[in-house]
Amino acid sequence: MNSTVFTYQFRLLVRNRLFLLCLLALLGAGIYSTYYGRHFVEGQQRVLAGMDSVVQDRYESYQAYRSGLPDSLRSDIRAYAGLYVTAYAPTAFTALAIGQKDNYPFYHEVNGLKNIYEVDTTTIKNPAKQLAGNFDLSFVIVYLFPLFVIVLGYNVLSEEQDQHTFSLLAVQTDIGRLVRSKLFFRLLVMLVLSLVVNLTAFAINGIPLRMIWAMVSWCTVSWLYIIFWFSLVYLVVMLDRGGSVSALLLGGLWVLFLLVIPTVVNRQVSSLHVREQAQTLFNRRGDLPRAYDLSEQEITSQYANLSNRHNLPVLSDTSALQRIMRKSYMVGRIQADWDNRLGRNALEATFREYQRALDYNWVNPAFAVQQCFNQIGNTEIVNYRDYMLAVEHFENERAYWLYRLWNDPLFDGEKDLTPKFTQIESHISIRTIRKLWSLLFISIGLWLIAITRKL
Amino acid sequence: MKVLITIMRLELLQLWRDGTSRVLGLLLLVLTVYAVGSSTSGYSEAEREHHQLTETARDKMVHQKPASPHMAGHYGHIAFKPATFLQAVDPGVNVFTGTTVRVEAHTQNRDVFAPAAGRSSLGRFGEFSFSLLLQVVVPLLILFTCYRSILADRANGSLKILLCQGISMRMLVLGRASAYSGVFVGYLLLAAAGYGAVFLLRHEGAGDGDGILLRLLALVLLYALYYMLLVGSVVFASALSRDASGLLAGLLAVWLIITIILPKAAANIGEQHAPLPTSLEFAEGISSRKGDGINGHDRSNPHTVAFIDSVKRAYGVDSVEALPVKIGGLLMQADEDYNNRLYDEALGGIEAIIARQNRIGSLSAYLNPFMAVRNLSMALAGTDMHQHFHFTESVELYRRELVATLNAQDALRESAYKDGKGKLTGRFWESSADFEYAPPSLSWSLGYYVHELVALSLWCFLVFFMIYFLSNKIRVS
Numbered sequence: 023m024n025s026t027v028f029t030y031q032f033r034l035l036v037r038n039r040l041f042l043l044c045l046l047a048l049l050g051a052g053i054y055s056t057y058y059g060r061h062f063v064e065g066q067q068r069v070l071a072g073m074d075s076v077v078q079d080r081y082e083s084y085q086a087y088r089s090g091l092p093d094s095l096r097s098d099i100r101a102y103a104g105l106y107v108t109a110y111a112p113t114a115f116t117a118l119a120i121g122q123k124d125n126y127p128f129y130h131e132v133n134g135l136k137n138i139y140e141v142d143t144t145t146i147k148n149p150a151k152q153l154a155g156n157f158d159l160s161f162v163i164v165y166l167f168p169l170f171v172i173v174l175g176y177n178v179l180s181e182e183q184d185q186h187t188f189s190l191l192a193v194q195t196d197i198g199r200l201v202r203s204k205l206f207f208r209l210l211v212m213l214v215l216s217l218v219v220n221l222t223a224f225a226i227n228g229i230p231l232r233m234i235w236a237m238v239s240w241c242t243v244s245w246l247y248i249i250f251w252f253s254l255v256y257l258v259v260m261l262d263r264g265g266s267v268s269a270l271l272l273g274g275l276w277v278l279f280l281l282v283i284p285t286v287v288n289r290q291v292s293s294l295h296v297r298e299q300a301q302t303l304f305n306r307r308g309d310l311p312r313a314y315d316l317s318e319q320e321i322t323s324q325y326a327n328l329s330n331r332h333n334l335p336v337l338s339d340t341s342a343l344q345r346i347m348r349k350s351y352m353v354g355r356i357q358a359d360w361d362n363r364l365g366r367n368a369l370e371a372t373f374r375e376y377q378r379a380l381d382y383n384w385v386n387p388a389f390a391v392q393q394c395f396n397q398i399g400n401t402e403i404v405n406y407r408d409y410m411l412a413v414e415h416f417e418n419e420r421a422y423w424l425y426r427l428w429n430d431p432l433f434d435g436e437k438d439l440t441p442k443f444t445q446i447e448s449h450i451s452i453r454t455i456r457k458l459w460s461l462l463f464i465s466i467g468l469w470l471i472a473i474t475r476k477l
Numbered sequence: 478m479k480v481l482i483t484i485m486r487l488e489l490l491q492l493w494r495d496g497t498s499r500v501l502g503l504l505l506l507v508l509t510v511y512a513v514g515s516s517t518s519g520y521s522e523a524e525r526e527h528h529q530l531t532e533t534a535r536d537k538m539v540h541q542k543p544a545s546p547h548m549a550g551h552y553g554h555i556a557f558k559p560a561t562f563l564q565a566v567d568p569g570v571n572v573f574t575g576t577t578v579r580v581e582a583h584t585q586n587r588d589v590f591a592p593a594a595g596r597s598s599l600g601r602f603g604e605f606s607f608s609l610l611l612q613v614v615v616p617l618l619i620l621f622t623c624y625r626s627i628l629a630d631r632a633n634g635s636l637k638i639l640l641c642q643g644i645s646m647r648m649l650v651l652g653r654a655s656a657y658s659g660v661f662v663g664y665l666l667l668a669a670a671g672y673g674a675v676f677l678l679r680h681e682g683a684g685d686g687d688g689i690l691l692r693l694l695a696l697v698l699l700y701a702l703y704y705m706l707l708v709g710s711v712v713f714a715s716a717l718s719r720d721a722s723g724l725l726a727g728l729l730a731v732w733l734i735i736t737i738i739l740p741k742a743a744a745n746i747g748e749q750h751a752p753l754p755t756s757l758e759f760a761e762g763i764s765s766r767k768g769d770g771i772n773g774h775d776r777s778n779p780h781t782v783a784f785i786d787s788v789k790r791a792y793g794v795d796s797v798e799a800l801p802v803k804i805g806g807l808l809m810q811a812d813e814d815y816n817n818r819l820y821d822e823a824l825g826g827i828e829a830i831i832a833r834q835n836r837i838g839s840l841s842a843y844l845n846p847f848m849a850v851r852n853l854s855m856a857l858a859g860t861d862m863h864q865h866f867h868f869t870e871s872v873e874l875y876r877r878e879l880v881a882t883l884n885a886q887d888a889l890r891e892s893a894y895k896d897g898k899g900k901l902t903g904r905f906w907e908s909s910a911d912f913e914y915a916p917p918s919l920s921w922s923l924g925y926y927v928h929e930l931v932a933l934s935l936w937c938f939l940v941f942f943m944i945y946f947l948s949n950k951i952r953v954s
Contacts, residue, residue, distance in 0.1 A: 149573035154744030265722045285605030299590040378598035403597040
């Protein structure tokens with residue numbers, strides 16, 4: 023029976039100009055969103071390229087300054103301190119899921135003196151634009167695809183009643199099976215459409231084949247989401263309340279899942295962090311204790327307690343300058359630890375909110391899917407947190423390297439400005455989409471309930 | 478008139494008897510109670526935090542270590558954006574604007590710590606607020622409840638009977654539209670009464686100094702107009718249509734386009750039409766021009782030298798030591814004045830670009846009444862971009878006054894506020910005013926939204942024109 027239904031459904035689809043127009047509109051929205059995302063990514067890449075030239079200019083002026091120094095002062099590397107910029111650079115998938123990338127700082131000057139969590143905004147933004155949101159591919163899939171699924175499926179049963187073919191079909195076949203076949207055909211159309219849109223987006227953004235697992239993950243997430251919406255449509259259709267009521271119910275479910283539940287969950291899990299954030303400002307202007315006020319003994323013991331401390335090499339000589347440099351380094355590291363802890367606390371608080379939000383995924387499919395897309399795009403808070411922790415680690419390594427360069431005549435690390443910061447890639451794994459299992463289970467549950475209903 | 482009232486009464490009775498309408502009404506009521514409760518408690522929390530932080534910052538300012546006026550200028554102060562009651566109704570752009578500004582000499586710091594800045598993407602789905610219900614959910618309910626208002630009569634044949642009894646189509650459309658409008662305006666009044674009661678209970682005896690209740694009434698009026706416009710349009714479409722499913726699908730598509738797609742598209746077009754500079758370009762623009770003017774910290778700067786010479790000439794002395802005032806304070810103020818000019822130009826440019834971007838959204842109100850309502854709602858709630866700029870400008874005025882006072886103290890050779898070492902005493906800080914934000918008036922807020930007001934009026938006129946002049950031309954069979 024399936025092949026007969028599929029054949030006639032295909033003919034009807036090809037003849038329905040409005041339907042084809044909707045399909046084209048959705049395809050167009052997908053392609054536009056890809057270009058929109060690409061435009062955003064290029065903007066961030068331009069800024070990062072600008073930062074690279076700033077770093078290069080500073081390095082050249084440092085070299086000019088250094089060449090003018092007498093040999094005895096050539097080892098003055100203080101100017102090195104401001105020469106490194108770490109980047110939370112957009113990845114190939116960022117264009118498809120901008121997520122919170124437009125809200126997080128995306129580069130940091132790491133100089134061992136400046137608190138990395140106190141960075142000012144790295145882009146000038148229009149809040150009204152941010153309120154409107156981004157028109158990226160994840161928006162098209164999360165918001166627009168379900169609407170199209172509703173349009174495709176709400177009347178699979180009622181159209182037969184409206185055309186007075188229902189009774190005819192009822193005597194020839196099992197209506198429940200017919201509804202399933204019709205819906206299955208439309209589901210296939212949506213899955214193919216989403217595949218076409220996704221593959222086009224991958225191609226436009228030049229996503230390399232080595233990222234095949236990320237591509238598969240993206241397509242799997244899209245498909246799971248589409249299947250979830252078809253399951254809802256199937257259940258509502260099987261309630262047999264007529265086309266209008268079905269459309270009304272499904273429209274209501276769209277509002278519920280896309281607008282009401284995510285915002286209610288947001289309100290439940292989020293709280294204000296102005297107090298934690300204000301501490302970083304109080305700290306910046308010196309209201310909180312400073313490490314340079316510690317006694318020699320306190321400095322030694324506090325440094326020994328740092329989790330990320332380096333075992334300092336034995337001093338090659340015990341001159342006053344060497345001892346001052348060692349003390350300055352230890353004070354700097356203790357202060358960095360205090361500073362970073364404040365910023366990290368604020369970040370960790372919002373990260374915990376995110377984790378609490380994930381617990382609601384079984385009733386919040388839109389966010390469950392959105393955050394999966396964002397993780398693939400490297401634009402979710404979990405990615406930003408990974409980046410910040412990596413910057414913190416790098417800052418510690420670089421400060422130690424600068425100390426060695428300054429303090430140890432035998433240390434030969436100047437040549438290529440090592441250590442280098444490596445871009446944190448998003449870790450696409452089964453864990454990324456694990457939280458979507460709830461979506462799959464709910465879909466199966468909905469199908470099972472629907473299938474047991476008699477027409 | 479009597480006929481009109483009868484049509485309204487019968488429609489309301491039918492609505493009351495309809496089980497679906499009752500369920501939808503109940504759902505709306507539950508959501509409204511949740512929205513009012515959670516948004517007002519959120520406001521209370523924000524207000525409490527603001528008071529605590531403001532007191533902490535004030536305490537730290539008053540009890541700071543004795544310092545020279547110049548160093549005190551570097552230490553500065555911290556200003557926090559106050560929570561306003563109407564942000565509980567419409568949070569507007571508040572979630573994307575900074576809440577805190579560090580006030581210090583030489584630099585106009587930008588507002589930081591926007592609530593959305595460090596959050597997960599869940600925040601991008603929006604805040605559950607009463608405005609979400611008013612702007613998105615209620616219009617959808619209007620579509621669902623009104624789309625069959627006349628279509629159902631046409632389908633079951635009762636439309637002809639009604640018209641045979643002498644009722645005109647215009648009267649029928651007007652009567653049905655008035656009935657539904659009454660329901661939704663009633664809902665608005667009920668919710669506004671809820672907010673008003675919460676406001677009065679929390680601000681017992683404090684009066685309505687900031688015009689909150691007036692703004693609340695204006696919000697009711699705005700949404701009432703919008704709902705009448707929507708109800709009128711949907712009932713008119715219902716009279717025109719012959720296919721229930723087609724009409725519902727069409728109305729849903731229109732709803733989606735005007736509430737979700739067009740606002741996003743307008744913002745994106747605006748962004749591409751007038752791109753903002755990057756932070757790097759902004760900072761470089763300022764730093765490259767800093768060398769062209771006086772630098773209070775660099776006595777060898779030619780502009781600084783020229784300034785010192787002019788002061789000496791004005792006082793008729795040969796050396797700065799012979800001046801009755803300390804040149805350092807005068808220099809710092811001159812440096813400040815120059816920097817203020819630079820920042821005014823640079824930040825003014827940014828505000829102008831943002832205004833150009835948002836203008837696309839304003840103009841789109843002529844095509845999309847939702848944009849007019851959304852922008853006016855933010856303006857009335859005091860949560861739009863203009864009021865945010867008003868806040869940052871108020872902070873900047875405060876900064877300039879504070880820094881000017883400190884520089885004046887720095888210039889004085891002797892002062893009642895300075896100790897023997899020339900450092901400011903606690904008396905100075907106790908006598909200095911704290912930052913207090915005074916929100917602008919209602920007319921100021923609305924002054925930026927002429928396009929939206931005109932567009933909304935035109936839309937109302939258009940719908941009234943349609944109903945009044947075109948209803949009777951609708952063919953019955």
